[in-house]
Amino acid sequence: xxxxxxxxxxxxxxxxxxxxxxxxxxxxxxxxxxxxxxxxxxxxxxxxxxxxxxxxxxxxxxxxxxxxxxxxxxxxxxxxxxxxxxxxxxxxxxxxxxxxxxxxxxxxxxxxxxxxxxxxxxxxxxxxxxxxxxxxxxxxxxxxxxxxxxxxxxxxxxxxxxxxxxxxxxxxxxxxxxxxxxxxxxxxxxxxxxxxxxxxxxxxxxxxxxxxxxxxxxxxxxxxxxxxxxxxxxxxxxxxxxxxxxxxxxxxxxxxxxxxxxxxxxxx
Amino acid sequence: xxxxxxxxxxxxxxxxxxxxxxxxxxxxxxxxxxxxxxxxxxxxxxxxxxxxxxxxxxxxxxxxxxxxxxxxxxxxxxxxxxxxxxxxxxxxxxxxxxxxxxxxxxxxxxxxxxxxxxxxxxxxxxxxxxxxxxxxxxxxxxxxxxxxxxxxxxxxxxxxxxxxxxxxxxxxxxxxxxxxxxxxxxxxxxxxxxxxxxxxxxxxxxxxxxxxxxxxxxxxxxxxxxxxxxxxxxxxxxxxxxxxxxxxxxxxxxxxxxxxxxxxxxxx
Numbered sequence: 001x002x003x004x005x006x007x008x009x010x011x012x013x014x015x016x017x018x019x020x021x022x023x024x025x026x027x028x029x030x031x032x033x034x035x036x037x038x039x040x041x042x043x044x045x046x047x048x049x050x051x052x053x054x055x056x057x058x059x060x061x062x063x064x065x066x067x068x069x070x071x072x073x074x075x076x077x078x079x080x081x082x083x084x085x086x087x088x089x090x091x092x093x094x095x096x097x098x099x100x101x102x103x104x105x106x107x108x109x110x111x112x113x114x115x116x117x118x119x120x121x122x123x124x125x126x127x128x129x130x131x132x133x134x135x136x137x138x139x140x141x142x143x144x145x146x147x148x149x150x151x152x153x154x155x156x157x158x159x160x161x162x163x164x165x166x167x168x169x170x171x172x173x174x175x176x177x178x179x180x181x182x183x184x185x186x187x188x189x190x191x192x193x194x195x196x197x198x199x200x201x202x203x204x205x206x207x208x209x210x211x212x213x214x215x216x217x218x219x220x221x222x223x224x225x226x227x228x229x230x231x232x233x234x235x236x237x238x239x240x241x242x243x244x245x246x247x248x249x250x251x252x253x254x255x256x257x258x259x260x261x262x263x264x265x266x267x268x
Numbered sequence: 269x270x271x272x273x274x275x276x277x278x279x280x281x282x283x284x285x286x287x288x289x290x291x292x293x294x295x296x297x298x299x300x301x302x303x304x305x306x307x308x309x310x311x312x313x314x315x316x317x318x319x320x321x322x323x324x325x326x327x328x329x330x331x332x333x334x335x336x337x338x339x340x341x342x343x344x345x346x347x348x349x350x351x352x353x354x355x356x357x358x359x360x361x362x363x364x365x366x367x368x369x370x371x372x373x374x375x376x377x378x379x380x381x382x383x384x385x386x387x388x389x390x391x392x393x394x395x396x397x398x399x400x401x402x403x404x405x406x407x408x409x410x411x412x413x414x415x416x417x418x419x420x421x422x423x424x425x426x427x428x429x430x431x432x433x434x435x436x437x438x439x440x441x442x443x444x445x446x447x448x449x450x451x452x453x454x455x456x457x458x459x460x461x462x463x464x465x466x467x468x469x470x471x472x473x474x475x476x477x478x479x480x481x482x483x484x485x486x487x488x489x490x491x492x493x494x495x496x497x498x499x500x501x502x503x504x505x506x507x508x509x510x511x512x513x514x515x516x517x518x519x520x521x522x523x524x525x526x527x528x529x530x531x532x533x534x535x536x
Binding site: 045047048049052066067070071072084085086089090148151162163164165166169182186187190191193194205207208209210211212213214216217218220221223228229231232233264265266267268 | 313315316317320334335338339340352353354357358416419430431432433434437450454455458459461462473475476477478479480481482484485486488489491496497499500501532533534535536
């Protein structure tokens with residue numbers, strides 16, 4: 001029996017706790033729900049390079065966590081001001097190659113535990129150390145090691161060249177909080193430090209003047225707290241890799257590819 | 269005649285185009301408007317270390333661009349969830365030392381041109397190259413040089429150790445867009461690339477999945493565009509330095525100190 005796009009969307013909805021109804025971001029952006037699927041490419045963000053890789057792999061359904069037009073909102077959001085030449089060229093490429101593109105954002109976050117957290121914990125090999133899953137964070141208790149040792153482990157496991165850090169990384173850390181994606185803001189991260197007596201937080205992305213400045217002040221008052229910033233992409237890619245594994249078990253009839261995306265930044 | 273806090277607040281309001289009425293963020297957070305001013309400390313963010321420096325300099329009025337409790341909103345914003353031990357210790361330090369703390373955020377942005385842009389352009393020595401001031405960005409046209417040469421200039425002038433970059437920095441750049449602070453989002457920055465035919469944008473901070481991903485795709489389509497991310501603090505400090513210079517000219521009777529803040533991040 002031919003696999004169609006809708007079959008895959010149904011499987012994704014079944015993975016989200018409560019389904020994907022009301023998941024505003026999750027939409028079939030291009031293609032048709034009745035279209036036959038030749039292969040699936042799963043990725044953090046369907047950059048132009050990822051789309052080209054999907055085509056060369058023979059996959060005509062691309063599942064992207066982040067929006068493909070440089071905004072959480074589709075087609076440039078409210079004012080559509082940045083719908084320009086690059087946007088148009090990408091749209092044309094998608095149409096010419098008959099690609100279906102599905103944005104799967106909220107649904108994976110809605111899994112319990114959050115699919116991104118699960119992927120990140122697996123990739124870090126920290127599943128055995130989880131003491132509590134909160135809605136937007138997980139608390140792990142590691143064998144005692146320095147912040148620098150943890151940073152080295154994280155870099156090696158996630159393939160990250162360098163991490164942005166705040167605090168005293170020579171201190172011993174045991175209680176660690178993890179937040180995937182753009183969840184590093186003060187309102188989420190700061191109470192974790194105090195309520196859960198955390199030594200260290202790792203998050204994907206967050207405002208620079210919030211949690212980092214809290215850690216700077218905490219250190220000044222003599223508390224041995226620290227922070228490692230993974231990068232948004234780096235913190236959420238493992239979740240998409242996990243999703244690709246799951247889909248490949250569900251759909252043996254078509255190839256399912258996980259397409260890794262390089263860090264968007266170089267350091268100069 | 270004794271200088272009081274209100275005199276300084278009046279001078280700051282006079283610098284903002286249209287005054288500071290309606291500038292929600294700009295408030296006297298601590299201290300009293302009638303308090304005599306012994307000295308003024310002007311800074312990007314009144315970290316605990318900055319407060320201690322102000323005290324040791326004999327300054328009892330601190331002017332901070334960013335909120336001093338790790339949030340754009342005062343006292344932790346809506347849910348006040350992160351009003352914890354560090355917050356309390358800082359509040360106690362301020363009270364014990366009789367400090368007045370004024371948040372000056374929107375007012376300096378309201379200057380024409382934006383005070384942060386003016387400070388940044390001065391610090392980069394690019395004032396002579398401005399071709400247009402937009403409400404939230406400025407366009408400069410530099411003598412042709414590579415993106416890497418521009419990065420080296422920016423690092424040296426602003427004292428930044430390394431910059432996050434996207435794109436081909438070996439390409440020649442002339443038309444450059446500058447955005448200070450958290451103005452790197454796609455809705456603001458992406459249209460500038462296309463409308464103003466920019467080769468390069470420099471911004472303070474912005475969402476990682478927006479403008480950086482746009483530049484990555486633009487490069488894939490053969491456009492020679494690039495991006496340099498300065499850091500929020502690094503992009504706005506020069507504006508506070510400029511403000512300190514202006515205040516020291518206005519108030520000869522008390523010392524006005526500009527207190528520089530180190531980058532909040534280390535690289536590990």
